[in-house]
Amino acid sequence: MADSDVLNASVSDLQRMLSARAISSEELVKTCLGQIEAENDALNAVITLCGDQALSDAREADQVLSRGDGKPLTGIPLLHKDIFCTKGVRTTCGSHMLETFEPAYDATVVARLKAAGTVTLGKCNMDEFAMGSSNETSFFGAVKNPWDLDCVPGGSSGGSAAALAAGFAPLVTGTDTGGSIRQPASLCGITGLKPTYGRVSRLGIIAFASSLDQAGPMARSAEDCAHMLTAMSGIDAGDSTSADRAVPDFAAALNGKIEGLRIGIPREYFNDALNPKVRERIMAALSQLEKAGAQLIDIDLPHTHYAIATYYVIAPAEASANLARYDGVRFGHRCDDPIDLEDLYLRSRSEGFGEEVQRRILVGTYALSSGFYDAYFNKAQQVRRIIADDFHRAFETVDVIAGPSAPNVAFQCGTKQQDPVAMYMEDIYTLAVNLAGLPGLSTPAGLINGMPVGLQLIGKAFDEATILNTAHRLQQDTDWHTYRPNFGTFQS
Amino acid sequence: MSVTPEDIEKVALLARLSISESELPEVTERFSKVLDLVDELNTINTDGVVPMSNPHDMTQRLRADTVTSHTAREALMASAPAQASGYFLVPKVID
Numbered sequence: 001m002a003d004s005d006v007l008n009a010s011v012s013d014l015q016r017m018l019s020a021r022a023i024s025s026e027e028l029v030k031t032c033l034g035q036i037e038a039e040n041d042a043l044n045a046v047i048t049l050c051g052d053q054a055l056s057d058a059r060e061a062d063q064v065l066s067r068g069d070g071k072p073l074t075g076i077p078l079l080h081k082d083i084f085c086t087k088g089v090r091t092t093c094g095s096h097m098l099e100t101f102e103p104a105y106d107a108t109v110v111a112r113l114k115a116a117g118t119v120t121l122g123k124c125n126m127d128e129f130a131m132g133s134s135n136e137t138s139f140f141g142a143v144k145n146p147w148d149l150d151c152v153p154g155g156s157s158g159g160s161a162a163a164l165a166a167g168f169a170p171l172v173t174g175t176d177t178g179g180s181i182r183q184p185a186s187l188c189g190i191t192g193l194k195p196t197y198g199r200v201s202r203l204g205i206i207a208f209a210s211s212l213d214q215a216g217p218m219a220r221s222a223e224d225c226a227h228m229l230t231a232m233s234g235i236d237a238g239d240s241t242s243a244d245r246a247v248p249d250f251a252a253a254l255n256g257k258i259e260g261l262r263i264g265i266p267r268e269y270f271n272d273a274l275n276p277k278v279r280e281r282i283m284a285a286l287s288q289l290e291k292a293g294a295q296l297i298d299i300d301l302p303h304t305h306y307a308i309a310t311y312y313v314i315a316p317a318e319a320s321a322n323l324a325r326y327d328g329v330r331f332g333h334r335c336d337d338p339i340d341l342e343d344l345y346l347r348s349r350s351e352g353f354g355e356e357v358q359r360r361i362l363v364g365t366y367a368l369s370s371g372f373y374d375a376y377f378n379k380a381q382q383v384r385r386i387i388a389d390d391f392h393r394a395f396e397t398v399d400v401i402a403g404p405s406a407p408n409v410a411f412q413c414g415t416k417q418q419d420p421v422a423m424y425m426e427d428i429y430t431l432a433v434n435l436a437g438l439p440g441l442s443t444p445a446g447l448i449n450g451m452p453v454g455l456q457l458i459g460k461a462f463d464e465a466t467i468l469n470t471a472h473r474l475q476q477d478t479d480w481h482t483y484r485p486n487f488g489t490f491q492s
Numbered sequence: 493m494s495v496t497p498e499d500i501e502k503v504a505l506l507a508r509l510s511i512s513e514s515e516l517p518e519v520t521e522r523f524s525k526v527l528d529l530v531d532e533l534n535t536i537n538t539d540g541v542v543p544m545s546n547p548h549d550m551t552q553r554l555r556a557d558t559v560t561s562h563t564a565r566e567a568l569m570a571s572a573p574a575q576a577s578g579y580f581l582v583p584k585v586i587d
Contacts (some may be wrong), residue, residue, distance in 0.1 A: 003573055023560075049580075064533050068547060100569060102570075102571065103571075104564045104567035104568050104570070104571070105564065109578065112576050155520050197546075197547045197548065198548060198550070211545060211546055211547065237555065240548060240552055240553045240555075241546070243548075291572050303536070306532065306533065307528065309529055309530045309532040309533050310527060312526060312530050313533070314529050316512065320507060324508075327508075328572070329572070329580050329582055330572055330573060330580055331571035331573075332571075332573075333573075334573035334574065335545040336497075336574065339583065340583050340585070341582055341585050342508075343583070344583055345508040345584060346508055346510040347510060349508055349509055349510075350510045350511070352544065353509070358511075359519070359522060359526070360501050361507050361509060361522065362493070362500065362504060362507055362509065362519075362523055362531075363523065363526050363527070364504050365506050365507040366495075366499075366503045366527075367530075369503065369506060374581075376530065376533070377533075378543055379533050379534075379538060380530070380533060381543030381545055382538035382542070382543050382544075383533055383536055383538060383541075384535070384543075384544045385541055385542060385543065385544035386521075386538070387539060388544060388547060419525075420522055420526060421525050421526065421529050424529070424536075435547070436547055437546075437547020437548055438547075459549065463549075
C-alpha cells in the first residue's frame, strides 16, 4: 500500500487494516513520522515530536492487536494541540512563557485517548494561549495552510488543522473557546467538533476562558470525530464543571438517517459579513441535506451581532484571571536578576507573553477593575444570557442550526495582524455557540478557487449525536471531505 | 469610550505588565479599538436579566471532605525557576 493511501485513510479503514494485520501500528506511526519530517518545515504545524516514545507505544499497541484485544482507536497515531498537558513532554501553549515547561501529569483528555489505545506522535503549534484566529501569534512562528502556503490555517488550533490536512496524523486534538476548532477546520478542509460545555474534562488543558473552553476532535470525517469524541468524553472528578451525563457510543449511533430533521437557518448568519461565494457553497450544502430529507426552516437569532462584544469582554476577563498564575515564581519564564518582587512579576510577564496575550490581559483587567465591573463584565454576562436564550427559543422548533463556520476562506498571512478587531470578526459565526455552551461542528462544503469552505452545524446541549449524524449523511452524499490539498504526498 | 495612556499604565500595573514608553501610544490605540467594539453592549437593554456565568447555569459540584492530596510535590517543584529546600525562591521582600 502506498504511503499516500495510509495517510489518507479513515480511522475505521486503518482499524480494519490493523486488526487484519495488513499493517502494523509501528509501520503506520513510522509513515506518519516520515510525513512530518518531510513536510513540516513548510507548515510549522508540529513543534514537538515524540518519535521514540511513539514507536515504543506503537509496538505495545501491536501486541494488543495481535492478541485480538484492539479497540476502535488502538494503534491509531494522533497529535495533540500543545495546550494539553503531557507528562514529561514539553507543553508550551505556543508561548515563550512556557517554552520549557514539562508538566508533571497528563491532561484527562490525553490520559483517556492513551487509554483508548492511541499513539501520541507529538504536539501541534497554536496561537499563543489559544488567543488568535490565524495561528500567527505563536511564539514558535506562524503556521501555514497546506492548501496555500501564503494563507493562514485559521486558529487557534491552526497547527492541528494544518497537520491533519497535510496527512501528518489521522486524528488531532483541538480546543475551542470562541471557534478555535471550527474555524481552522473550515479553513483547512477537515471535520472538527466543539462539544457541549462540560462534555469533555478541562483538567490539564491550559486555561484560557474557563466558562467557554472545550476540547474536541478534529479528523477527516464525522465518523472519525465520533470515535474520538467517545474516547474523550465523560465526567471527571478533577473538573467540577465536567458534566455528569452518560456518554453514548457516538460512532455506533451514526445511521445517516436525517428524514424529517428540522434544520434552522439563521437569517443573521447570512449577513453582509458573509463572502457571497461562501454563501453559495453553504446553500449548496444545505440543499444536499434537504435532498436527504431534512427540512430547512428560516429562523432568527436576533442578538447574534452582540456575540463579538460579549465574547471580547468575558473571554479576556476570564483570561486575565487565569493568566495571573504566570508570575515567574512557580513555573514558566522568569526574568534575569529581578531587583524586587514587583520587578520579577512585571518583567517575567512582559517578557513571557506576546502582544495579543498582553492586550487581552489588559482588556480583561480593565473590564474587571473597580468602577468598570458592572459596565463591562456584569453587562456582558447579562447579554450572554440573552444570546443563549435566542438559541433555546430556536431549538423549540428545530433540531439543528446550520450556517457558515467562517465568513471567508483562508486569508493571506499578515493581512489582519495589525487590526485586532478585523481579526475578531473572523469568529462572528462561532463565538455565540461558546457563549451558549452548545456543541458545534464544521464539515467541508467544497472549495472556492481551490480553498476550503466549512458548513457549521450547531446542536442542542449534549446532542452531539445529531450534528455528527447530519455531517455523516452529508459526507455520504458528497465527497467534499475527501478533497486534499495539493501539498506534499497529496501533490498531483 | 476611549482611554488615555495614563489609563493604560494604571491597568498595566494592575495586571503586572510593563509597557515601555515607546509602545504606549500603539497599545493605547489598539486597546481603544477593542473598547469601542465592546461598548456596543451599552446599546442593549438588560434590565432584570440575570448574569450568566456558566452556560448550563450549573452550580458547583461538591465532593466528600476527605484528604485526596497527591504525592507529585517534587515533580511539580521541578518546574520552578528557582527553589531551595522545597521552597520557591523570590527576591527578598522583607528588609
